[in-house]
Amino acid sequence: MSESARQDSPEQAEFRDYCRQWLASNKPKEPSVRLPLSPLEIMTEEQLSYLQGWQKSAYDAGLVGCDYPVAVGGGGRTDCQRVANDEMIAARTPFMPNVIGLGMAAPTVFHHAQEALKERLLPRLFSGQEIWCQGFSEPGAGSDLASVQTFAERKGDRWVINGHKVWTSLAHFADWMILLVRTDRSHKYDGLSYFVVPIRAALGQGVTVQPLIKITGETGFNEVIFENLEVDDGYRLDELGKGWQVAMTTLLHERGAGELQTPRSGGMKSKATHSSNTANLIELARCTSRNGKPAADDPLIRDRIMQLVIREAGLGQNQRRARVSALQDHPARLLLQNKLLASEIAQAIGATAMEVEGASASLYLGDDNAPAGGQWPMAYMNSYGMTIAAGTSEVQRNILGERVLGLAKSK
Amino acid sequence: MTQPDNFGFGEEAALLKDSARKFLADNFTTDKLHRMVASDHRPERISACAWDRDLWQQMVRLGWTSLAIPESAGGLGMPLAAVAGLVEELGRAAFPCPLLGSLNATYVLTACGNDGEAALTEIAEGMTATLAITNAEGSWDLADTGVDSTSGQLNGTAYFVQDARKVDRLLVSARTTKGLSLYWVATDAEGVTIRPDAIVDLTRDQAHVIFENVQAQAVSNNGVAALSHAMPAIWTLLAADITGAAEWQLQATVEYAGTRQQFEHPLGFFQAVKHPLVDVMVLIDQCKSLVYNAACAFDTEPKRVAQFAHMAKASASECAAFASSRSVQSHGGIGFTWECFIHLYFKRQKHSQLLWGDAAWHRAQLANILIGTAA
Numbered sequence: 001m002s003e004s005a006r007q008d009s010p011e012q013a014e015f016r017d018y019c020r021q022w023l024a025s026n027k028p029k030e031p032s033v034r035l036p037l038s039p040l041e042i043m044t045e046e047q048l049s050y051l052q053g054w055q056k057s058a059y060d061a062g063l064v065g066c067d068y069p070v071a072v073g074g075g076g077r078t079d080c081q082r083v084a085n086d087e088m089i090a091a092r093t094p095f096m097p098n099v100i101g102l103g104m105a106a107p108t109v110f111h112h113a114q115e116a117l118k119e120r121l122l123p124r125l126f127s128g129q130e131i132w133c134q135g136f137s138e139p140g141a142g143s144d145l146a147s148v149q150t151f152a153e154r155k156g157d158r159w160v161i162n163g164h165k166v167w168t169s170l171a172h173f174a175d176w177m178i179l180l181v182r183t184d185r186s187h188k189y190d191g192l193s194y195f196v197v198p199i200r201a202a203l204g205q206g207v208t209v210q211p212l213i214k215i216t217g218e219t220g221f222n223e224v225i226f227e228n229l230e231v232d233d234g235y236r237l238d239e240l241g242k243g244w245q246v247a248m249t250t251l252l253h254e255r256g257a258g259e260l261q262t263p264r265s266g267g268m269k270s271k272a273t274h275s276s277n278t279a280n281l282i283e284l285a286r287c288t289s290r291n292g293k294p295a296a297d298d299p300l301i302r303d304r305i306m307q308l309v310i311r312e313a314g315l316g317q318n319q320r321r322a323r324v325s326a327l328q329d330h331p332a333r334l335l336l337q338n339k340l341l342a343s344e345i346a347q348a349i350g351a352t353a354m355e356v357e358g359a360s361a362s363l364y365l366g367d368d369n370a371p372a373g374g375q376w377p378m379a380y381m382n383s384y385g386m387t388i389a390a391g392t393s394e395v396q397r398n399i400l401g402e403r404v405l406g407l408a409k410s411k
Numbered sequence: 412m413t414q415p416d417n418f419g420f421g422e423e424a425a426l427l428k429d430s431a432r433k434f435l436a437d438n439f440t441t442d443k444l445h446r447m448v449a450s451d452h453r454p455e456r457i458s459a460c461a462w463d464r465d466l467w468q469q470m471v472r473l474g475w476t477s478l479a480i481p482e483s484a485g486g487l488g489m490p491l492a493a494v495a496g497l498v499e500e501l502g503r504a505a506f507p508c509p510l511l512g513s514l515n516a517t518y519v520l521t522a523c524g525n526d527g528e529a530a531l532t533e534i535a536e537g538m539t540a541t542l543a544i545t546n547a548e549g550s551w552d553l554a555d556t557g558v559d560s561t562s563g564q565l566n567g568t569a570y571f572v573q574d575a576r577k578v579d580r581l582l583v584s585a586r587t588t589k590g591l592s593l594y595w596v597a598t599d600a601e602g603v604t605i606r607p608d609a610i611v612d613l614t615r616d617q618a619h620v621i622f623e624n625v626q627a628q629a630v631s632n633n634g635v636a637a638l639s640h641a642m643p644a645i646w647t648l649l650a651a652d653i654t655g656a657a658e659w660q661l662q663a664t665v666e667y668a669g670t671r672q673q674f675e676h677p678l679g680f681f682q683a684v685k686h687p688l689v690d691v692m693v694l695i696d697q698c699k700s701l702v703y704n705a706a707c708a709f710d711t712e713p714k715r716v717a718q719f720a721h722m723a724k725a726s727a728s729e730c731a732a733f734a735s736s737r738s739v740q741s742h743g744g745i746g747f748t749w750e751c752f753i754h755l756y757f758k759r760q761k762h763s764q765l766l767w768g769d770a771a772w773h774r775a776q777l778a779n780i781l782i783g784t785a786a
Contacts, residue, residue, distance in 0.1 A: 007416050282782055297785035299775070306774035309781060310722050314697030317704045321696075324417045326425035327496075327703060329658075334700075337693055397686045405665045405688060407679030 008083065015066075015080045019087040022061050027091050028054050037375075037382060039099035040169040041220045048131075048173055051097035054265075055128030063088060064102070064263045065126040068110065073123030081261035088265035095266040100170060101125040101132030103262040105178045108250045109196065110260070112237040121176070121196065133174035133199070135165040135224060136247065143395045145180070146189050146244060150226060152181040159183075159195070159236075161206075161229040167389065171209045171222040175200045180247050183240060192243030196235050199224070206230065216381045254390045256342065257335035276346040276353070276379045278309045284372065285356050295356050304352050308345065315341045333404045340396040343386035350380030418707040424493035427478075431497050434473070435504040438466055441659075441752045444505060448613040452749050457609050460576045460616040462507040475510060477535045479517045479644075484528050485535035486517075491644055491706040495651040499699075502655030505614045505759050509577040512541030514648055516582045518641035523593065523631040530595040530630055533580065540580040542645075543569035543596075543620050544638065551768045553584075553591075553638045558622055560585035560592055563629070565602075565622040573766070575605050575618035583620075583627065584634050591634035594627035601625070612762035613755055643720035646767055647705040650720075650727035653763050654699045657734035660756050661691050664738045671743075684741055691734045698723065698730040718780045725773035731760035732770075 008016060033046045042048050058064050063084040068074020096102060106125055109118055124130040141148040150163020161181060171177070177199045184191030199207050206229030211219045238246050252258045282305060285296035295301050318341070321327050322334040353376040354361040361377055363370035387393045401407040447461050470476070479494050480486020494514060501510055513534055519542065520527035520534075534540060546557040547570050558567035565585050572581070575598070583594045596603060602625040608617045631637045665688060668679035678684045705719040735757045739746040746753050768776075778785075 007413070285782070293786065296782050299785065302778040302782060302785065303771060303774050306725070306777050306781070309777065310701070310726050310774070311697065313704075313719075313722055314701055314726060317700030318696055320416065321418070321700045321703060324420055324703075326420060326428070327418070327699070333692070334696060337696065341693065394682070394686070397689045398682070400689045400692065401679065401685040405661075405679075405685075405692065407665060407668060407685050407688065408677045410680055410682050410685060 009079070011078060012080055012083045015077065016083050016087060019063060019084050020091075022063070023087055023091040023093065026057060026061065027093055028057070031094070035094065036218075036220075037379065039095055039097050040385070041218050041382075042097060042170065042173065043219055048097055051094055052128045052131075054094045055096040055098060058088070058093070058096070058263075058265065059127040063265075064096070065106070065122070066263075067260060068106070068122065068126075071115075072110065072118045073126050079261070081263055085261065085264040093265045096128060096263060097170075097173075098125060098128040098131050100134050100178075101128075101130070101176075104134060104250045104254050105132040105176070105196070107253045107258055107260045108178060108194075108237065108246060111249050112194070112246045113196070114234075117196075117234070125176075130175040131170055131173045132176045132178065133168050133171045133224075134250070135168060135177045135179040135197070136250075137167045138164055139166055143392050145247070145391075146192065148180055148182055148192065150179075150181045151185075152183050152193065152195070152231070154183070155230070157233045159231045159233065161195075161197075161226045161231060163226050165224045165226075166212070167221050168209075168224050169221040171199070171224050172211060177224070178250065180243055183243075187241070189244045190241045192247070193240050194237045194243040194246035195231060196237065197229070197231055198235075202229055214382075215384065216378050251390065254339070255336070255396075256338035257332065276349045276383065278305060278312050278349060281305055281308065281349055281353050281356070284353055284376070288356050288358070288360075288371065290356075290358065301356060304355075308349055308352060311341070311345050311348070315345060330404055333400075336396070336400055336404060339386075339390060340393055340400070343383065344393060347380070347383035347387055350376060350383050354380055414704075414707045414711050418703040419490050419492045419710050420496065420703060420707075421493075423489070424496050427489075427493055428496035428500060431475075431500040432503070434470075435500060435506060438469075439463070439504050439506055441505075441755070444507075444614070444755060445752055448507065449749065449755065455609070458607055458613075458616045460607065462577060466506075467508045470508070470510070471537050471539075476513045476537070476539065479514055479521075480531050480535045481521060484531035486531070490710040491647065492703055492710060495648060495702055495706040498648045498651040499655035499702075502652030503659045505656055505659070505756060507574075507577075507614045507616075509539040509541060509574040511648060511652060512574050512578055513539045515542050515641070515645045516540035516580070518644040519582055519593065519637055520595075520630060522637040522640035527630045527637075530580070530582075538580055539578040540582055541572060541574050541578045543572045543575075543581045544584040545569060545571040547619075551772055553635050553642065556584045556586055556591065558583055558585040560587045560594070560627075560629075563626060565594060565596070565625040565627050568619050568621050570619045571608075571766075572605075572618050572620050574616055575620055576607060576616050581620060582630075583622070584638065587632070589632065591638075592629045593631040593634045593637060595630050596622075596625060596627045600627075610762070612758045614759045615762060642767075643705065643716045644709050646720045646724035646773070647702055647709065649763055649767055650698060650702045650705070650723040653727040653731045653760060654695060654702055656756050656760055656763070657691070657695045657698070657730050660734045660738040660753070660760070661688065661695060663753060663756075664688060664691075664741050667742055678741065687737050688741065691730075691737050694726070694730040694733055698726040701726050718777060721773040721777040721780070724768055725770045725777065728764045728768075728770035728773070731764040735760040735764075 031050045066075040066077045066080040070076040152159040152161045177197045179195045179197045183193040208225040288295040318334045365374040477486040478489045482488040520531045546555045581596045602623040604621040605618045701723040705723040708716040708719045745751045
């Protein structure tokens with residue numbers, strides 16, 4: 001939903017004015033570096049430091065962490081993050097690099113950490129000075145996340161961690177990791193515990209980060225190997241054996257169904273920035289010739305695009321309806337669909353764009369003749385990251401079938 | 412103008428929706444529906460037009476037919492978002508009645524301005540109505556009609572008239588020398604003959620209506636404009652009906668998938684059954700969200716209402732088709748029989764899917780708005 005379709009509370013209206021004014025004079029200049037598609041594709045220190053600079057200035061201005069209490073470095077406001085998000089997106093600001101920190105680590109730390117730890121970690125998370133990554137998946141624990149084997153063994157008031165995490169975006173730049181480990185091998189779910197781990201400080205001393213190369217050819221995510229890493233018990237979140245419940249807080253927010261709004265910023269284009277939405281798809285169809293006529297005039301292409309327009313609008317209106325309790329029979333029914341729909345719609349848009357491009361869809365980033373700089377095939381391939389990460393679409397359908405419809409649990 | 416965040420669906424609307432749901436659940440079960448409409452299974456049957464007039468009269472007394480009528484004409488002047496909530500519940504119950512027809516006529520008459528006011532007052536006083544605006548080929552182009560008007564006399568035939576045998580009045584579109592005019596005609600007027608169609612759907616009746624030298628009073632001489640103004644509301648309400656019916660289909664199928672056991676597990680354990688049912692839910696939610704968005708646009712953002720209503724009905728038609736398909740398939744053999752109630756909704760939804768424009772037609776209209784007309 002765009003902000004124009006909503007009515008603000010007095011606090012939101014005042015804050016919106018403030019955001020607009022601040023952004024009008026403080027939006028950063030077009031970077032000299034190429035911006036990646038998303039924070040998860042940050043590949044160079046130059047990209048990172050440009051984006052960190054932006055996040056810091058947005059945080060200092062009060063546009064990040066708006067709804068968190070002042071004591072933990074937040075703005076102490078009520079439901080204002082989405083106002084800041086609307087305005088940052090409308091102003092086409094760069095995105096924020098600390099995406100895992102803001103979207104997943106912050107709400108998890110906020111809900112489950114001791115007060116002192118929150119006060120220590122959250123301000124530098126919000127400002128982007130400390131980058132976070134997520135250590136959940138393992139080679140043998142993907143969709144079946146609760147089968148993680150990375151083990152933390154107690155040694156006095158410290159823990160010794162051994163194991164192997166994969167698909168760890170941003171680990172090569174990260175200061176901190178949220179980490180799901182096993183502390184008891186005799187219970188699957190109740191044998192899990194949850195830590196925050198200062199991984200940068202431990203590089204070469206129990207932590208090894210190795211890059212993985214994605215289907216697109218980009219780097220950006222990693223595998224992380226723990227060998228006898230010692231961690232203080234003070235970095236444990238919530239009780240021993242409650243790791244699964246803590247992980248649910250993280251996943252709820254990762255899937256866009258959390259209570260705390262994630263700061264969102266974006267839209268600034270550099271040569272290679274790109275977004276898979278139907279407005280861009282329609283633009284592509286207008287500019288692409290098909291048998292001597294614009295592809296946008298082909299009735300079959302038009303129908304395909306309108307199917308996507310409707311799905312995209314439906315998702316936007318779901319998010320609006322999720323805040324109107326009188327129009328819902330089950331509180332989590334709409335929220336739990338967010339991630340499934342957003343990822344599958346983006347994938348379908350990418351696939352359709354390639355069909356619109358026709359033979360030119362074969363051209364990739366290095367080809368001067370590639371339409372839109374070769375971004376559509378790249379976006380299409382990247383969309384599989386979204387339909388697989390944070391619980392595959394298949395797992396999402398199990399969750400919806402079981403938790404919302406009450407169907408029998410599948411194995 | 413901007414849309415309110417809550418779709419304009421306030422306390423009054425929530426109360427109306429809840430009370431409608433309760434009223435229907437208390438007074439009208441699916442079992443009762445089946446006994447009422449499904450006594451004759453023969454494929455050659457002529458639709459019996461069986462319905463519960465007493466219960467309908469209670470609904471009229473509750474004010475449901477005058478919800479959308481402006482206060483100036485004796486109605487309640489409620490927003491479309493609230494009316495959609497009521498219609499969603501009626502769809503869930505699949506209650507055979509002329510509510511949708513009367514609401515449709517209300518929106519068209521309201522768009523007729525002063526000339527429609529007397530007819531609106533009749534609806535406010537309890538008269539029921541339906542639209543008679545479609546030609547023999549079922550064209551969705553509002554300029555098409557099978558009726559001609561010559562000096563105030565109607566001749567010709569209106570086709571696909573919904574619930575014609577349940578209503579008191581017809582809102583007829585007829586071609587004149589100047590264009591298209593709308594007429595308000597009593598179903599028992601001289602020269603009006605209602606010929607029932609033999610239809611698949613058991614929860615509705617449908618007819619073609621023959622006009623022979625029928626004297627009639629015009630309520631609009633700019634029929635296309637009045638119909639164009641009202642159609643987004645009409646599409647949206649039908650989409651709301653579909654949403655409610657689809658939710659019934661989903662819940663009935665989920666219940667069956669929870670009790671029926673095969674291979675030592677309830678059907679819902681198997682992802683080949685579970686995942687399509689989740690996809691039905693996803694389509695229902697898309698449709699429902701788009702319905703309230705379109706309704707709210709009708710109330711507050713007229714510039715974009717056509718765009719949003721095309722989205723709602725396109726989505727609803729897809730939803731009707733898929734929810735129906737999965738409801739029968741997931742019930743297996745029993746779902747293929749007359750005794751299983753699933754068929755009542757299956758047939759109602761297939762009827763709704765194709766009424767007032769199918770998904771492809773609405774998407775084509777939407778493309779004309781969002782991309783522009785193709786060269």
